Amino acid sequence: xxxxxxxxxxxxxxxxxxxxxxxxxxxxxxxxxxxxxxxxxxxxxxxxxxxxxxxxxxxxxxxxxxxxxxxxxxxxxxxxxxxxxxxxxxxxxxxxxxxxxxxxxxxxxxxxxxxxxxxxxxxxxxxxxxxxxxxxxxxxxxxxxxxxxxxxxxxxxxxxxxxxxxxxxxxxxxxxxxxxxxxxxxxxxxxxxxxxxxxxxxxxxxxxxxxxxxxxxxxxxxxxxxxxxxxxxxxxxxxxxxxxxxxxxxxxxxxxxxxxxxxxxxxxxxxxxxxxxxxxxxxxxxxxxxxxxxxxxxxxxxxxxxxxxxxxxxxxxxxxxxxxx
Ligand SMILES: Cc1cc2nc3c(=O)[nH]c(=O)nc-3n(C[C@H](O)[C@H](O)[C@H](O)COP(=O)(O)O)c2cc1C
Numbered sequence: 445x446x447x448x449x450x451x452x453x454x455x456x457x458x459x460x461x462x463x464x465x466x467x468x469x470x471x472x473x474x475x476x477x478x479x480x481x482x483x484x485x486x487x488x489x490x491x492x493x494x495x496x497x498x499x500x501x502x503x504x505x506x507x508x509x510x511x512x513x514x515x516x517x518x519x520x521x522x523x524x525x526x527x528x529x530x531x532x533x534x535x536x537x538x539x540x541x542x543x544x545x546x547x548x549x550x551x552x553x554x555x556x557x558x559x560x561x562x563x564x565x566x567x568x569x570x571x572x573x574x575x576x577x578x579x580x581x582x583x584x585x586x587x588x589x590x591x592x593x594x595x596x597x598x599x600x601x602x603x604x605x606x607x608x609x610x611x612x613x614x615x616x617x618x619x620x621x622x623x624x625x626x627x628x629x630x631x632x633x634x635x636x637x638x639x640x641x642x643x644x645x646x647x648x649x650x651x652x653x654x655x656x657x658x659x660x661x662x663x664x665x666x667x668x669x670x671x672x673x674x675x676x677x678x679x680x681x682x683x684x685x686x687x688x689x690x691x692x693x694x695x696x697x698x699x700x701x702x703x704x705x706x707x708x709x710x711x712x713x714x715x716x717x718x719x720x721x722x723x724x725x726x727x728x729x730x731x732x733x734x735x736x737x738x739x740x741x742x743x744x745x746x747x748x749x750x751x752x753x754x755x756x757x758x759x760x761x762x763x764x765x766x767x768x769x
Contacts (some may be wrong), residue, residue, distance in 0.1 A: 446480065446665045448641055449580025449609035451511050455480035455663070457654065458612075460645060460669030461515040461540065467579035469709035471509045473702060474672060474747050475712040478561045478679035480665070482509050486556075487517030489527035500570070501535035501560035504713070513582065517545060518555035519565070519679070521572035528573045538609075541573060541583045543599070546618040557618035560589040563602045570606035584645075587630045590619045600634045601643075606619070610668055611728060623632050632661035645665050649674070650689050651681035673730045676702060699730045704754060716750045723753075732740040 446456040459466060461483040471482040474766050484502055491499030505512050514536035518524045539724050543566065545556030552558075559566050570665050574581050583603045586638040600611050614766045615630035616622070626646025634644040644663035649671040672678050679692045685691055694702070703723065710719035724745065731737040740760045745755045 446540060446641060448481075448582060449562060451580050453480035453511060455679075455683065456658075456665040457481075457602060457682055458513075458643060458665055458667040458669045459483060459672055459679075460598040461485050461513070461542075462626075462669055462673070463733075465673055466708070468504055468506060468509070469706055469727075471512070471683075472506060473706050474676050474679065475509045477676050479672070480679075481511055481538070481541060482511055483513040483515055486517045486545060487527070487531070489516045489520070489523045492516070492527040493523050500530075500534075503536075506532055506552075510535075512643045512678050513520050513538040513540045515540040516573075517542035517550060517555045518600075519559070519569075521565075521568040522591040524571040525576035525620065526568050528577045532577055532579050536661065538580050538581060538582055539573060541569060541581070543616055544584050544586045544618070546586075546621065551618070557586055557589060557597050559694055560586060560594070560596075560599055563594055563599060565604050566599055570603050570608050580588070581607070582610040582643075582743050583608050584612040584614065587613075587615045587617050587627065590617050596630050596634055597637060600638055604638050604640050608640065610641040610643060610664075612636065612645055613663075613665075614645040616646065628657055631657070631663050635664075638760075641665060647671075648678070651678055651685045654682045655686055676729065677680070687703045694730075696734075696761055696765050697742050699734075700757065703727065703730050703757055707750075707753070711750060717748050720748050720750070720753055743759060 446453045457479055458481040459479040463485040466483055466485045468497040473558055475482050487502045488499050514531040516527045531539050542556055543559045543575045550556035585596055585599055603611050613631045613634055614767050615627045631644040641664035644657045644661050645667035648668045680692045707719060707723045727741050
């Protein structure tokens with residue numbers, strides 16, 4: 445079990461915040477599949493404090509996904525503090541500060557990974573959010589902005605000294621993108637120097653890698669991003685593997701339920717056409733390796749009507765279950 449401040453997680457596996465993916469619907473699905481903690485995608489502190497409707501919509505949550513971490517980004521301590529208060533009021537159990545986003549639109553405002561260049565501003569933001577927040581505060585960082593420094597160890601120490609309850613380390617420099625493998629050695633170095641929990645993140649695509657990251661780095665928790673988009677069952681698979689049991693592949697009926705339940709949840713929050721589009725993006729992970737899966741995915745590409753989509757998905761899986769394809 446992993447405790448972040450006063451919040452106890454069921455297990456030490458966390459779903460990474462991912463813009464465009466970690467919607468309320470997806471979070472509810474991976475929570476059911478065994479994630480110990482789910483996170484919103486990054487939410488603009490400026491947008492929240494100016495009450496932009498689209499931004500405040502990101503704060504919508506459901507009791508079944510708890511504990512929920514809401515991630516905020518911004519560069520002004522007071523605005524970040526106000527946004528953190530709003531997130532807590534809306535139901536966040538943890539507030540996470542983004543210090544890793546390398547996207548130009550974000551870093552040019554001094555937010556996201558740009559903060560890694562400025563330990564003084566890191567201190568001001570973490571202190572302001574800490575004082576404003578009644579719940580635990582976490583920070584997600586990278587190895588640094590670039591190898592020229594300052595690097596994650598210095599930043600992580602500042603974060604701990606300012607009262608944060610945990611730090612997540614995605615060990616790539618902001619200048620690197622995904623072009624190089626995550627360097628897990630950074631996670632171990634930071635774990636050695638901090639007393640708050642350290643969560644490791646980066647390149648967990650197989651359940652065995654999560655166990656290996658824990659063993660090699662001593663990290664307290666493992667955060668999974670792209671690996672869980674491609675295989676949302678990975679959380680359960682890590683749990684079974686850590687008990688020495690073989691990795692269980694999802695059954696056909698589990699794959700069918702994942703798609704249909706997820707689609708149903710999406711339809712509750714966005715219009716059907718957008719939900720259909722979103723679900724198509726996730727179909728690959730649920731049908732990879734199944735007979736005639738590429739024809740199936742092509743066949744539903746044009747369907748926008750909810751009933752027809754559900755029937756087509758149902759028929760495909762029924763045929764597979766009856767051995768008819
Ligand atoms: C499409 C996409 C969206 C992401 N959005 C966010 C985000 O909103 N906040 C954040 O801190 N990191 C974001 N990340 C980074 C991930 O949280 C994670 O740190 C990174 O993907 C490395 O972990 P992985 O190898 O398990 O995917 C995003 C990554 C991807 C690929």
